[in-house]
Amino acid sequence: MIAPTDDALRLDTVTEVTWTQLVTASGLPEGELRELVQYGALVPTDPAAPTWTFESRWLVVARTASRLRRDFELDPHGVSVLLSYVERIERLEAELRSLRARLG
């Protein structure tokens, strides 16, 4: 039998995921994920909407949050602070890669 080929999907597209999908993907208790939204570490597409949806790129952030929570035994506030550093490191690394490409 020939195994079917599945598409690997990008996470920077405008595809949206539901709150439930985000909770499931993160593996975090719903209350803790809600706290991360309150601290601004996760941003719903429309925070005022009755049910939240998120751009699919937040899946990776939510999974990183869960990993940091577990591995460093942090509370959600600590996780939110660390997430901002991780995001900053990733942005700087991308900039560095880009500069290196230009310099050769």
Next chain:
Amino acid sequence: MKYKDYYEILGVKRDAGADEIKTAYRRLARKYHPDVSKEKDAEEKFKEMAEAYEALKDPEKRAAYDQLGRHDPGQEFRPPPDWGQHFAQGQGGFDDIDLSDLFAGLAGQRGRGGARRSDRPMPGSDYEAVVRISFHQAFNGAEVDLELSALEWDADGGVRRVPHRVKTRIPRGVTDGEKLRVPGKGGRGRNGGPDGDLYLDIEVQVHPLYRISGQDLYVDLPLAPWEAVLGTSVNLPTPAGPVTLKVPAGSRAGQQMRLAGRGMARGSGAAGNLLAIVRIEVPTVVDDGQRKLYEELSAVSNFNPRAQLDQEAAR
């Protein structure tokens, strides 16, 4: 199964207290956690210490680990026969699993304690895999075959490793460090729960010519001094095939020549650009005839590349 000395991995004595174990783990996690560390082999090391901590921080699991006895790290061993009361052995026995799987089995059994709980729909776990692709695979997109290995619990709570094969299509234009999601290709859900997803960490191998910056590509364009002065036409390779590039007269080192749309394309969007950066190369060995020509040029030319420096020096 190979023995791992969890105490040694965390650098603590076998009679260390819970606080001591926690401190040791936290100190090491700070140094090796892959999200914050750039240490070599950080990920591998961290996995090992997280596994050790997972077993030693829980009194029940620590007691079970201690019951395995003491062996040299890497030494083949089998759990003692009475260990089976904690662990319902999977069909595959102890041969195809790892020490960490053994503890995952323990946790799995404990988690499935009551019948009420085991009937609940449980979503499958998400898997994560690193996928290394070539520059050209990133440029064109590629189909990759992934051979993963996953833990599976049987009805009795036994655990075994099963091969998990996934064929997936990587879209064109992915970048190094990008994460992709293959929905439904993680662990199987139980009791009607949804299957987990598979996350791919993309690593794009460095290409000897092309350097990636977002959707743009950079390539060095070496020119001889006279080509830079007089202009020339060069055959320039691009990932989609060679093109003829007209180099204008008077091209300077570091100057960028833009080939629109010859960079990386992402999805259905417009492709980035290919930028050729002029490098002036000089011959290191010249024969007498050529040297004479250079000397003649030097005598007749009034070009001063250091005019600004001279001005500054004369102040």
